[in-house]
Each structure stands twice: as C-alpha cells, then as structure tokens.
Amino acid sequence: MERGNHTSASEFLLLGLSSQPERQELIFGLFLVMYLIGAAGNWLIILAVASDSHLHMPMYFFLSNLSLVDFCFISATVPKMLVNIQAQTQSISYGGCLAQMYFCILLANMDNFLLTAMAYDRYVAICHPLHYSTTMSLQTCALVLGCSWLIASSHSLLHTLLMARLEFCASNMIPYFFCDLVPLLQLSCSNTQLNQLMILLVGGLIVLVPFLGILVSYIHIVSAVLKVPSARGKQKAFSTCGSHLTVVILFYGTITGVYLNPSPSHSADKDSLASVIYMVVTPTLNPFIYCLRNKDMKRALRKLLLRLPRGG
Secondary structure: OOOOOOOOOOEEEEOOOOOOHHHHHHHHHHHHHHHHHHHHHHHHHHHHHHHOHHHOOHHHHHHHHHHHHHHHHHHOOHHHHHHHHHHOOOEEEHHHHHHHHHHHHHHHHHHHHHHHHHHHHHHHHHHOHHHHHHHOOHHHHHHHHHHHHHHHHHHHHHHHHHHHOOOOOOOOEEOOOOOOHHHHHHHOOOOOHHHHHHHHHHHHHHHHHHHHHHHHHHHHHHHHHHOOOOHHHHHHHHHHHHHHHHHHHHHHHHHHHHHOOOHHHOOHHHHHHHHHHHHHHHHHHHHHHHHHHOHHHHHHHHHHHHHOOOOO
C-alpha cells in the first residue's frame, strides 16, 4: 500500500484535440488567436465599466466580474495547452492537473452564479423599478459576489479533495486538452461512488438552483413586458435583457452538450470538441455579445478607445 494520496501517477497526458503532428501548428495558431481575442475583449469590458461613471450600476458591476472570471477561465487551460504544443509534450503533473481541475470548477461555478445575479438584477429593474435602488444596493451586490465566491471555492475544493484520495494505477491518458473532473474519475482504479454522489447531489444542486432562478426571473420579466402597452416600450425592455439571455443560452447549452448527453450517443472526440466550445469559445464570445447588443457598452468602449494613446 502506498502512502499519502495512494497514487502511482506522477503525471497525466493531455491528448488534446488531435494526435496528428501536422495539425499541431494549426491548433496552436487557432487557440493563440482565440486566447488573445478573449483576453483583450474581457479586459476591455472591465476597463470600460471601470472608466465610465454611467456604467457604475449593478448590471455592469456583475458584467465586469463575469468578464474577469471568463478571462481567468480561458487562462486556466489554454496557456498550458499552447506551452505543451510548443514543447511537443502532452504531460501535466499530478498536482498541476488537480489545480487545473480546481480552477475550472471554481470559475464555471462563478459564471453560473453571476449569470443568475444578472438575471435577478433585470427582474428587479423591469418588474419592481421603484424598489431597484434599495433592493440592488452596493452592499447587496457585494454580499452576493462574496457568497458566490465562497460557495464556488468550497464546491471546487470538495471535488479536489475527493479526487486527491483516489488511486490512479492504470492509464494516465486524458482525452481532453485540460484536466476535467469526469475523465479523471474514469481513469481511477479506486471506488469513485462518493465522488459520483457528490457530483450528482452538490454539483446538480449548484447548477439546477441558479438555472431555475434564471428561468423564474425571465418568466416574470416576459409577463411584465407583455403588459407594456406600447411596442416601443416592449422592445426597449427586451433589449436590456437580450445580451444576457444570449449568454445564458450559450453557457447552459454548452454545459448540456458536455455533461448531460447520454454517453452512448457521443464519442470522446465529440466530448473534446464540446469542451472547447464550453471552455474557450463561450468566454471569448461573451464580450462581443454584450458589445454588439448593448448601446451603453458600445458608447463606453468608444470613449475608452478614444482615450488610449496613439502611436506616431
């Protein structure tokens, strides 16, 4: 019997998206461009919100935090993948793999909670506008953000500690480009029933409750907007929710594609491709969705870009 965490695996191999060497340069270039665009887009959102006093309101407070989380999300996986391609290796240390899994769960949870907070913000703004300033006060928003980080970090720590107690004595090859919870459990030769139970109970609860909160918020929003007599009033009310609703559909749609499809219906290749959409494409697209559909963000970004120093 080995000591410590009883694992014989000192490292794992991230198989990535393709085993063909001729495709590695294309994958490297594509992911580098997506990472740079995603990083720039999310930081522009953060700077625009911070620099424009008109955006110092709860909706954009949560949006800037969502952009920070999305930047960290892509930074938790893509740089390691790019380094591995350049070094022509697929390895990641055991500790590095657990750390990557921890941050992926943490940041996915934060995306989930922030989208829920933004839905509630829109619900209060549209359904109870007279109570908006008191209900969505700075103290309330800070409390929601702090509780979200606490719950998200506790949940990811739980899964990381449960994973650390398992043995890995067979294959150490992960058919993804990052260390994810489910493929790691599939590699273990220990009893994973407790891990699976926690995924079902705690993980399911953390995803389901916020999703139901978003659903209930939008049912009330749609009901309130349909009562608005003028078509222009309805359009204005819906326009304030369009960007958020698009991001919600993209986020939960890709989660469903990765984790809730029946296993016989899809292959490891399809899982890996779906994880790219969930882990990289969605955080990269979020800033553009908000910029293209939100007039306030467009104005703030124009002001920010005009302030930037120009060369020449």
